[in-house]
Amino acid sequence: MNLFKHTEPICFNLKDADILYYPDFFTPEESEFYFKTLLENTNWREDDITVFGKTYKQPRLTALFADNNKSYSYSNITMHPEVFSKELKTIKQKIETQIEKQFTTCLVNLYRNGQDSNGWHADDEKELGLNPVIASISFGSTRRFKLKHKTDSSQKLTIDLKSGSLLVMQGTTQHFWKHQIPKTKKIVSERINLTFRYIK
Ligand SMILES: O=C(O)CCC(=O)C(=O)O
Numbered sequence: 236m237n238l239f240k241h242t243e244p245i246c247f248n249l250k251d252a253d254i255l256y257y258p259d260f261f262t263p264e265e266s267e268f269y270f271k272t273l274l275e276n277t278n279w280r281e282d283d284i285t286v287f288g289k290t291y292k293q294p295r296l297t298a299l300f301a302d303n304n305k306s307y308s309y310s311n312i313t314m315h316p317e318v319f320s321k322e323l324k325t326i327k328q329k330i331e332t333q334i335e336k337q338f339t340t341c342l343v344n345l346y347r348n349g350q351d352s353n354g355w356h357a358d359d360e361k362e363l364g365l366n367p368v369i370a371s372i373s374f375g376s377t378r379r380f381k382l383k384h385k386t387d388s389s390q391k392l393t394i395d396l397k398s399g400s401l402l403v404m405q406g407t408t409q410h411f412w413k414h415q416i417p418k419t420k421k422i423v424s425e426r427i428n429l430t431f432r433y434i435k
């Protein structure tokens with residue numbers, strides 16, 4: 236795989252957000268390879284989440300990887316990482332070369348079908364620090380990604396995240412904006428998402 240820098244990303248003119256989108260970060264062949272390898276070789280977890288005192292199954296499967304053994308907590312779940320696989324290390328290195336930022340941790344999500352989702356949230360946990368850089372890779376089915384400003388309802392964005400794409404959220408995005416992957420009634424098969432983060 237080439238680790239050279241790609242063409243310029245798509246940028247969006249949004250208040251309080253800095254978001255970059257590289258639709259073709261991986262080739263279709265690379266994307267297919269990583270999708271299959273990750274689907275088969277990941278120890279997928281199905282965690283419970285507690286919202287307003289009620290416990291539900293999280294509507295997707297997850298896994299956590301890190302190179303520093305630091306755990307990551309969100310929505311009353313604490314995840315302890317496994318070490319990076321060879322493939323995840325290569326992906327991490329390719330992103331780090333592209334955007335000149337370092338990552339320690341990767342949260343992996345598997346959306347099994349259109350009923351799997353990820354509700355409105357910001358990646359603003361304290362272990363991520365102020366103004367975190369989040370690098371998000373998609374493999375498999377295209378899913379709709381929505382962003383909205385927390386207080387200015389005129390500010391929103393929808394991106395259909397295609398297989399092989401890289402989305403970067405940085406600057407004040409997590410402070411002022413929320414994002415989600417809504418459920419869809421369309422027939423969609425699996426999608427794997429990798430979000431690389433830096434945890435001190
Ligand atoms: O699946 C996605 O594209 C988003 C995942 C996400 O927001 C998260 O894991 O925090």
Ligand SMILES: [Mn+2]
Nearest residue numbers: 356357358414
């Ligand atoms: Mn997120």
